[in-house]
Amino acid sequence: MLSSQPPLRAKQKVHMLRAFRVVAWIGALALLPACTGICQAANQGAIPVVLRYDDYSSVTPTALDSAVIALAKQYHIPITIAVIPNVCSGDFHSLDPETSVPLTPQKAAILRDAIASGIVEVALHGYTHQTVRDPSAGGYTEFQGVDYNTQYARISAGKRMLEGAIGRQVVTFVPPWNTYDSNTLRALNALGFSVFSADQSGTTYGMGQLKSLPENASTANIVGKIQAIRQGTAAPGPLVVLMHPYEFADFYPDDSGWQTLQSFEQLLQWLVAQTDVQPQTLAGLALGQSVGPLKGDLNGDGQLDIPDVTLALQMVIGTRKPTPWDAFVGDMNGDGVITMADAIIILRTVAGVLQ
Structure with missing residues (x-):
C-alpha cells in the first residue's frame, strides 16, 4: 500500500540530516569530561596580547592612523593608541628648538570615535617627543635624566591637553623611545596614572602603584x-606588540618598513582565529578590565556554557540566522562562517577538553 504522506522535499531532508547530527553531538557531550562548578571559559589559560600603536599625532598620516583603527574595529581586536599631544613639528632627534603642534580637531575626533567603539584605549606618549639628549650621551630621550619638576610639568601638560581633546581620563603612559627614570615614575604616580609601558630594560625604582x-x-x-x-x-605571559607608523611601507617607503596595511590585516585575521589568544588594551589587561568579546560567547553573558553550544547548533542547522556579530563571535576557527566545526570547539571548551 502506498503511503499517503507526501515525499520529503530536499530542503526538509537537509534539515533532518542536520538535526540528526546535532542530536549525535549533544549525545557525545555526555562522553566528554564534565565541568566542575562553573563551566570553564574559553579565555582560561589564554595568551594575552596587546597591540601598542605609538606616535599617533597631528603629523602622522591621517589615512594610516584611520586605517589601523578601522581594521582593529573591523576584527574586534582591542588596541592601545599612544598619542603625542603636542608633537614636535620637526625632527624628533634634533636638539635644535622646534615648534610644536597640538592635536588637531580632526585627529581628536578620530580618537573620540575610536574610544566610543569600545575597542580603543588612548595612552599618553610623552609631550612633544623631541629628544633632550644627544644620542652619544646615552640615546634619545624626552625624560630620562631630566629633573623631577620639569618632568612633572611636561607630563601634566600633556595629560591635560590629551584629556581635553578626547574628553576622557588617561591612565596609561608610554615614554618616547621607552626611556625614563625614577623621576618619571614619581611624576606619573603623583599625577594619578595607573599603567606604564616602556620596554624591559628600565628601572622599576619608584614604580609605586603603577602596573x-x-x-x-x-x-x-x-x-x-x-x-x-x-x-x-617560552615563558607564558602577556605579549605587548610595539608598532609605529613608520613601519608601514605603503606610507613610509623610504623607512625600511616591514609591513603594509594588507599584512597587518592578515595578522589580525590570524589573531582573531586563535581561540587561546585574548587581545586586550594595556589598561584593560593591567587593571583587569575585559575588553573585546569572548570568542564563542553567543549569548553575551561573559562565559562559555551550554546555551552558547545550543545557539551555535541552531545556527548550524539553519533554525537561527546568525547576525554579523554572531558570525564574528561564533567563528572559532576563522573560516568566516559558523559551522559544525565551530560548534564542536565551543562544546569541547565548555566540557573542559580545550584548555
Whole structure:
C-alpha cells in the first residue's frame, strides 16, 4: 500500500540530516569530561596580547592612523593608541628648538570615535617627543635624566591637553623611545596614572602603584612568540606588540618598513582565529578590565556554557540566522562562517577538553 504522506522535499531532508547530527553531538557531550562548578571559559589559560600603536599625532598620516583603527574595529581586536599631544613639528632627534603642534580637531575626533567603539584605549606618549639628549650621551630621550619638576610639568601638560581633546581620563603612559627614570615614575604616580609601558630594560625604582606592562614583541615576531608559548619553549605571559607608523611601507617607503596595511590585516585575521589568544588594551589587561568579546560567547553573558553550544547548533542547522556579530563571535576557527566545526570547539571548551 502506498503511503499517503507526501515525499520529503530536499530542503526538509537537509534539515533532518542536520538535526540528526546535532542530536549525535549533544549525545557525545555526555562522553566528554564534565565541568566542575562553573563551566570553564574559553579565555582560561589564554595568551594575552596587546597591540601598542605609538606616535599617533597631528603629523602622522591621517589615512594610516584611520586605517589601523578601522581594521582593529573591523576584527574586534582591542588596541592601545599612544598619542603625542603636542608633537614636535620637526625632527624628533634634533636638539635644535622646534615648534610644536597640538592635536588637531580632526585627529581628536578620530580618537573620540575610536574610544566610543569600545575597542580603543588612548595612552599618553610623552609631550612633544623631541629628544633632550644627544644620542652619544646615552640615546634619545624626552625624560630620562631630566629633573623631577620639569618632568612633572611636561607630563601634566600633556595629560591635560590629551584629556581635553578626547574628553576622557588617561591612565596609561608610554615614554618616547621607552626611556625614563625614577623621576618619571614619581611624576606619573603623583599625577594619578595607573599603567606604564616602556620596554624591559628600565628601572622599576619608584614604580609605586603603577602596573607595568613592557613591550616585548613586534608584528614581525608575534606569531612565533605565541607558538613558542604554546610549545613551552617560552615563558607564558602577556605579549605587548610595539608598532609605529613608520613601519608601514605603503606610507613610509623610504623607512625600511616591514609591513603594509594588507599584512597587518592578515595578522589580525590570524589573531582573531586563535581561540587561546585574548587581545586586550594595556589598561584593560593591567587593571583587569575585559575588553573585546569572548570568542564563542553567543549569548553575551561573559562565559562559555551550554546555551552558547545550543545557539551555535541552531545556527548550524539553519533554525537561527546568525547576525554579523554572531558570525564574528561564533567563528572559532576563522573560516568566516559558523559551522559544525565551530560548534564542536565551543562544546569541547565548555566540557573542559580545550584548555
